[in-house]
Amino acid sequence: MFTFYWLLQNESSFTAVLKTENEVQVITDRESLKKALDSVSYLVSFGNYSTMDKQFALLLSNNKSKYLQKNISIDLSQELGNKTIEEIGFRLGHDLKAKTAKDFCQKRIEICEYIFSKREEYLESKFQIVKEFDLDPRFVMKTRAGLAAEVLKAKKQPKTPNVLMYDYDKRIYLNELPEKLINFYNNIKKQYIIDKDEKIKSEKIKMTLCGLTHTFGFGGVHAAKEKYKGSGDFLLIDVRQFFPSLILNNNFLSHAVKEKQLYKKLYDKKVDTGQETYKVLIAAVNGAMNNSYSNLYDPQKFYAVTVNGQLIITHLIMLLENFIEELIQTNTDGILVKINPAFESLINDLLSRWSEHYELDLKVTKIKNVWQRDVNNYILEKTAGEFIKKGIYSDVDYLSSAIPVIPAALNAYMLKGIKPQTFLIDVFKSEAIGQFYYIGKIARGYDAIEQQVGRSYKKLNNTVCGIATSNKKLGGIYQTKNDLHSKLPGSPVHFLPYDRATKKDIDMSWYVEEVEKFIF
Incomplete structure (x- = not known):
């Protein structure tokens, strides 16, 4: 059903490798590629939507089209952030050096194949959505947000x-909230009505609540006691x-969705069945x-949700x-509090009343x-x-x-009191060099x-990919732009690439210093 592939192409030739459960094909000509793809149900690769799918399409169509006409493909990089296949390969301990295009x-x-095995639930949810709602089979190529727009029949506005120009949740008693906070949001709204300048949404306000400084704006509210250790x-x-x-309770759904009941049906099905598809x-x-x-684009409704979420x-x-x-x-959707057990019953009662008032469901851990x-x-x-980490x-x-x-050394110190140097030496002695890789x-x-050498x-x-080395002849690694050099974030002062590195090259003092930055 699934055919994994990779394509390496230069100006005059290409090599494509297609792999199924039963065979591996190495293809270097257009006709063989066309014949092989005729029997493929789903092509699977990484980053292929932006590159290799288009290259395949151009090869098959004699440069007439950038879009695959017959094959449905799956891009394993979708919704993973800005990851590269090499990053993941290095983290898995793969040696990516190759002597041939096939290799x-x-x-x-x-x-x-490894990423596919780890993302099966994600992929299954997309296939289930396509099947459940009788969508075009090619829609499995969409993101989950794209599928949501299709299910809700959203038409971009x-x-x-x-x-x-956000509205407030009718359940909020604004007069019971800090006047300074309500004035902040009211004044932003008034100023926007006057000049329609969206830049004002970058404004923030800091307030002390329950002894913590909170920052409010148009994202989620966050606050925390810094360098805190506590038991109890x-x-x-x-x-x-x-x-x-909040979207359901206040009709904060995008104007692009005309049949509002569709969202409620999805929400109710999620509650009734608990199925991942609806969630x-x-x-x-x-x-x-x-x-x-997105076809669901409606920033007014988005900010209505985030503002009300912070107030609630x-x-x-x-x-x-x-x-x-x-x-x-305090975080976007909850809080962590220390309590006296004698008040736990009362607190639970207050939480029950609060959740009933706002028609929200709480999870208490x-x-x-x-x-x-x-x-x-x-x-x-x-x-x-x-543990929650x-x-x-x-x-x-x-x-x-x-x-x-x-992170392993930090956890060992925080949870077991093992000194960083002791832990790092134990890892050095007993585990593979990959534990020390910077990627x-x-x-x-x-x-x-570029790397500075002399x-x-x-x-x-x-x-x-490499290690912090004690070899002072090797410098750091930098990103370049217009001949200016900027240090790669988090990289060692002296860097040695993985293919030349051995354990004896490791600069243990650099790793100890990195761990100690996060100790408190």
Whole structure:
């Protein structure tokens, strides 16, 4: 059913490798390619929508069309952010050096097969949506937001000068919220009505709530106690399906959707069945309303959701303020609080009343230990012993950009008290060199990556992998633009590419310093 492929092309020739469960084909001529694709149901690759699919189409059509006419393809990079196949390959420990075009393609197909196995649930949800709603089979190529637009029969509307003319949720008692905060949003709206200048949406206001400085604007509200460690009784209070619920409760759905009942049907089916298909669809809608390429585009409704979300979370904080010991963290759809167990029953009653008033569903998780560097980097230990890890403390997987040994060392220190140097030496002795790999790639808008060697610079590939080395003859790695050099973020002072690196080349002191940056 699925055929993995990779294409390597130059000015005068090409090599395409197609792989199924049963065979591998290496193709170097147009007629053989055309014949092979006649029996393919789905082509699978990575980054192919922007490059290789178009190259295939041009080859098949004698340069007449950039679009595949007969084949449906799947791009495994879709909705993964700006990842490259080489980044993932290096993280998986693959050696990407190749002597032949065939070898080059096969090495990348191996990575595609791994990514496919990890994204089966994502892909299945798209196929299920297409089948469930009787959509064009080619729509499986769309993002989840694109599928949501199709299911809701959205017809793109011209942008209107009403972006910041948001309404408030009728359930909010504005007079019970901080006057300064309400005035901020009212004044933004009034100013926008006068001059229609959207730049005003970048305005922010800082306020202290429950002892924490909160920043409000037109995204999500965030606040956190920095460099905080605590043990005791904590409640992690999250609003389930927060933005989808606000959309439904207030008719904050894009004007592009004329049949509003379609969204409610999706929402109700999600609640009734719990199926991932419906959760995926309703969750995709809000972000799509702020995407100018989406048929659901309607920034006025998007900002109505984000503004009201911040006000409702603010009301939750104010409601609980006199009954909690500390507010530890505020995020887009919830809060973390420390409580006195004697007040837990009362707090639960308040939460029940709050959720009933706003017609929202809450999930409350009991936490016993908190390690929080800032709002984006923390570890929470549930009472049952499981961990919630975010940011630099997250466990490394095939999509992680962190050097594996660094979050591992941080977790060892935070949770077990193991000193960074001790942990790093143990990893050095017992594990593969890949635990020390730094992986970086060129950012959009830059020309190349270069390494300083002595007084000159050596050009490298656009995705690099290597270690921090004790060899001082090797310099750092830089992105270049207009002959100006900018250090690749997070890269070592002295860098040695992976294909020349051994454990004895590792500069352990650099890794210790990197870990200690995040210790508190």
